Amino acid sequence: MSVVRREALRRWAVVGAFVAALCATPVALAALPAASSGRDAAEQLRRVLASGGRPHEGLIEVSGSLGLPDMPGLDEATGPLHGTSRLRTWYDGPRRWRVAALSTTGERDYLGDGDGLDVWDYERNQLTRVVGRPVVRLPNASDLTPPSLGRRLLRLVRASDKVTALKSRRIAGKSADGMRVTTGDSDTTVGAVDVWSDPSTGVPLEVHVLARGATRPALSTRFLEFAARRPAADEVAPRPARGLMRGTVDAPDLLSRLVTFTNLRLPDRLAGRAAMPGTASVASIRGYQGGFASLAVAPLPPRYGQRLVGAAQDAGADITPLRLPARSAGGSPIAHSGEYLMLTTPLLNAMLFHADAGTTFLLVGAVRPDVLRTAAAELTP
Amino acid sequence: MIRTELVKMLRRPRTWVSLLLLCGLPGIVAAFLGVTKIAPPAGQGPAFLSAVLSNGTLYPAAALAMVLPLFLPVSVAVVGGDAVAGEANSGMLRYLLLRPVGRTRLLVAKLAALVAFVLLAVVAVTLSSYAIGIAVFGAKPASAVTGASLVTSMSGTGLTTHQVLLRLACAMLYVGVSMLGVGAIALFLSTLTDSALGAALGALAALVTSQILVSLDAAAAVHPYLPTRYWLAWIDFFRAPVLWHDIERGLALQAVYVAVFLAAAWANFATRDITS
Secondary structure (H helix, E strand, O other): OOHHHHHHHHHHHHHHHHHHHHHHHHHHHHOOOOOOOOOOHHHHHHHHHOHHHOOEEEEEEEEEEOOOOOOOOOHHHHHHHEEEEEEEEEEOOOOOEEEEEEOOOOEEEEEEEOOEEEEEEOOOOEEEEEEOOOOOOOOOHHHHOHHHHHHHHHOOOOOOOEEEEEEEEEEOOEEEEEEEEEOOOOOEOEEEEEEEEOOOOOOEEEEEEEEOOOOOOOEEEEEEEEEOOOOOHHHHOOOOOOOOOEEEEOOOOHHHHHHHHOOOOOOOEEOOEEEOOOOOOOOOOEEEEEOEOOEEEEEEOHHHHHHHHHHHHHOOOOOEEEEEEEEOOOOOEEEEEEEEEEEEOOOOEEEEEEEOOOOEEEEEEOEOHHHHHHHHHOOOO | OHHHHHHHHHHOHHHHHHHHHHHHHHHHHHHHHHHHOOOOOOOOOOOOOOHHHOOHHHHHHHHHHHHOOOHHHHHHHHHHHHHHHHHHHOOOHHHHOOOOOOHHHHHHHHHHHHHHHHHHHHHHHHHHHHHHHHHHHOOOOOOOOOOOOOEEOOOOOEEOHHHHHHHHHHHHHHHHHHOHHHHHHHHHHHHHOOOHHHHHHHHHHHHHHHHHHHOOHHHHHHHHHOOOOOHHHHHHHHOOOOOOHHHHHHHHHHHHHHHHHHHHHHHHHOOOOOOO
16 A cells, blocks of 8 residues: 555544544433433422422424414414424513514514513514403413423323323433323323423423324424523513504404404303313303313304315315214204314314304314314204 | 735635625615515515614625525635635646645635635625615614614614624624535535536535425434534524524534534545646
């Protein structure tokens, strides 16, 4: 071998070793063992549910693969459920927090305080004050932080669900305790919920929601950076620029606005589920609680209902007649009829039901389509 | 050696034509916006383009967002690809190496010239678009802002003139650093071939591949290692507080790309047979 060739090999070997060391670094960091606090699943569950007052801040990544079609008026709620998005959170307590949904062209901030909510939209250059707490509202980005989503889901756990411990893992550079809730109700499409939490505070750091039979999460949210400290005052509630365009509303989204446009009273029970407490004053839009198999029903104004039906048809849903026997109050079988479109995803199913009486209903939940059909059949007298 | 390369780069008409084209795009866009006053709809178009209609101070940020995805990397790839291959193609490389300079020094000098071009490009785009922005859109405080603030940050807080200029300078430097990875890839390819065009196209192929993978959720596992992954992190300078997470990773990633491809260029070029 010539001297030049040997020298070339030596140089390439140096470069190869350098590249190998660089490539090995993230693998080695990822392989760092996670310490376990030794807490069992029940104790973890208790600590997570009690972590609502723990201040923290961090950067979050949300990944969803629900594949819901674009529906007019619902994009703010369904958008984060597909693809990857980033959030920042500053949490000083349940009455003082800020969540910023980041994009490459702007930012939408949700700033909660004791009296209501401020929503800043950079691209619309609009600061909106939501007065009071709406009885019903659509979910938004602030519901997808690991602490918010984790606690909300774990509050749905019932005796029939199985809670087991998972192996600890490192999240945002910290060791985190893990637990899995395997759902016991066959009505729900949710197969399992995995929650990893900060051992010192109980704050959820990562949450996975798996559809029944799936091995990969349909929705996951996790901290990329996390600090269990009280955020600075000017970070959790930054002072808006003077003179900003401001507006005040008492209905932050389409769902809460629908409350004022519809007066059809929904039943107190539907598909064997009782209406959720707190929605009695808003009887036109109701949630029906069944643990993970809960569902929500909203009658839609005619024109908006037609727009949603059109969007669902564009997404490939077919109109199907609904003819299911149901029992009247007296116990005798009666037949209800109408048409429906079903939008199905591995985790969330939505049904647009147009009753023969003329009203269009939106039924949505992490439940099997059969459950939605049963609920729809009970909707009209 | 470095001075020689810098002077050579500055004397080339191609350098100035590239800069003119880079500065021209924001100029054309400003002309249309200034005449029609039609801002892109929310969530569409380059960042900050809607905001500049009421205050031109932010126009350099919009201009950087315009040239960053394609124009700037193309010009950097062309300059980087030409660094060594251009000399070989013109038959000058063997004469260049007859001078009492090492090949490693020549590579470092070529890299320095490339860095100088990148800085020159981002400074030219920033300064020209600042002048265009002020001339077309004015420098009065944004329509919705009063008091000491000039514009709003992405988080809705007020930014004074000083804060805007400081963040623009940081964004400009970050965009410049972001181009170094592409430049280093082009420089490496330039040592492999005598075709400057081939080297530039090779770097652009790497760039396009990276851009496609970055937009693909299925490739999320490799996103943190793609050269274009953190290119848009300069926008985070305009949030309150500044989000450093991606900026830090972007700077580190570009340093790694420069180190790896400069080392590869060195390994290849130091013992390569020079035939032209």
